[in-house]
Amino acid sequence: MMFVTILPRVLPLTILSKLQLPKFIIDVLDYIPIAILGALLVPTIMMIDGKVDFSINNLFLIATIITAIISIFTKKLVLIVISGIATMYVLINFL
Numbered sequence: 001m002m003f004v005t006i007l008p009r010v011l012p013l014t015i016l017s018k019l020q021l022p023k024f025i026i027d028v029l030d031y032i033p034i035a036i037l038g039a040l041l042v043p044t045i046m047m048i049d050g051k052v053d054f055s056i057n058n059l060f061l062i063a064t065i066i067t068a069i070i071s072i073f074t075k076k077l078v079l080i081v082i083s084g085i086a087t088m089y090v091l092i093n094f095l
Helices: 002-018 023-030 032-046 059-074 077-094
Strands: none
Touching: 023 032, 032 059, 059 077
């Protein structure tokens, strides 16, 4: 059973480590993490009760916009995460 789970992880790694991939493929692979993150976060931010909500009542959207603005100016991950948490705290508890 161990080989069933390890083989799909190790086999591509060993094969691809010996190949020289074209620059185009490497450039495309660079976008995979952000695409996955976007696919996970956008539905959580935009949908409330199964419906897309762009209104002022969507606290997740407001917190995302505020955190994105802070991230543009600070570029420090710790400050961005803390500002996002603090923004959600303020929005939930004081609005």
